[in-house]
Amino acid sequence: MTHHIRSVRDFSEIADLISLETAQPSQAFATAFTETVDGFSITAGGEASDAPMPDAREVQLATELLVRTIFDVLRDTRLEVVADRIAWGVVHSLHKVAGQLDGEADKAAVRIKELLRDADGSEVMMGELEEAQLLCQSLDEARDAVACMRDHAAGTYHAETGRPWSSPRGSLVSSKRTATVIAAADFLAARRRRRTDAHAPEGPVVIFSGGQQWEDHVSLSERLDAIRARVPSMVLATTAQSKGCDAVAAAWAARTGTPLIAFTLNRALGQRAGFARNEQLLALKPVEAVVCEGSGLQSHLARMVRAAGVPAHFFRLADQRVAR
Missing domain, CATH: 3.40.50.450 (Rossmann fold)
Incomplete structure (x- = not known):
């Protein structure tokens, strides 16, 4: 088991620390860190890995500590005034990686469309289609996990500063996990619906x-x-x-x-x-x-x-x- 070290400033924090260490992962982390595809590959032509997803609880704790520790170690020092800037950058780094993965998944989805358009039923073509679909699903899985970390880090930043974290550009949304889709055409349709829901909330x-x-x-x-x-x-x-x-x-x-x-x-x-x-x-x-x-x-x-x-x-x- 991994042990996390965190300073405790007074006895009132002991209960909070015990609660933090024994808590179950949130539903968001439990969902985002669920394996959704057999095998995993986010590199075109790369070897598929059968390694498991990281432990959801461990990642949730590590993400929160990553941001909180910056404020803890700089508090009551002359660098306390820049703690929020550094923490903002930590959240932004997760946001940037999530965006990169999302862009790569979009390119992989375009490749699936091209293969579907030119499909001739050959064994080679079907193999390329399966590889492209695995790549796109893996990138989506990785993106959702990193976006979940980003959202939790942003929530911690908000708790520490009283201000919501905001990106300099783009949306701050996390897509919702859907069931694994086997057919390539069904997979693309589900992905389009999911992205529409995430980026266009409904309501007055x-x-x-x-x-x-x-x-x-x-x-x-x-x-x-x-x-x-x-x-x-x-x-x-x-x-x-x-x-x-x-x-x-x-x-x-x-x-x-x-x-x-x-x-x-x-x-x-x-x-x-x-x-x-x-x-x-x-x-x-x-x-x-x-x-x-x-x-x-x-x-x-x-x-x-x-x-x-x-x-x-x-x-x-x-x-x-x-x-x-």
Whole structure:
């Protein structure tokens, strides 16, 4: 058995430590670290391995300790101020690897389509098809495992800093495990359905936008709580800014488990990028909107929301309730 060493600062942490060491893996880890294919190969033309998946509990503990230890060893030192940056990088490294595996799986899926299109029923062709399918399934399996680690590391980062971890680009979603599919055509169809579900959450959309200078997180969180009470299956769409109003909304979404769609700017559109993003938000046909005073982009969105007749909640900078 692997033994994990962790410092205990006071007696109140002993119970937590015992609980951590004896806990069963979460359902997410138990699922993500289940073998879904006989053999494993993430290298085209490489030898298939029959090695087992890592122990789910061991990986869950190691992932959490990886992030927490950074904060533990730097706490009360002059480097404490950069602990969150280092921990952010740890989560991002897992996110990057998951993305690389996902891209490689996409290429493998394209190869399966090509082989299906040209299939002639020969033994050689069937062998190539089986190899391509094993590669794609193995890459999916590896990607899901690493993405599970990434999500847990991000959750630990959130617990330590009070801020949700966010990627500089792309989505932060983990696909759901499906049963192993034998037929190549069925496998591709299941993969398409799974990716659609992961990247396009269903539910009534609430759009949210505000400036980067904002201190009153309480009022915004209370209003979002009230909307969610009326629309429990809501999906929140924001303008993806890393501070201010959008950061408050992202933290609220992480705390409540609300799906969040982050609309970043398309820089190729130049000065029109922000207005195009507002149009994208309205195209989602939102059931409600929250707009906080910020720049001309928020004023533009407010006018569009009113014109479209979307029920809206407007917040002004002057009305902030800031704790003293």
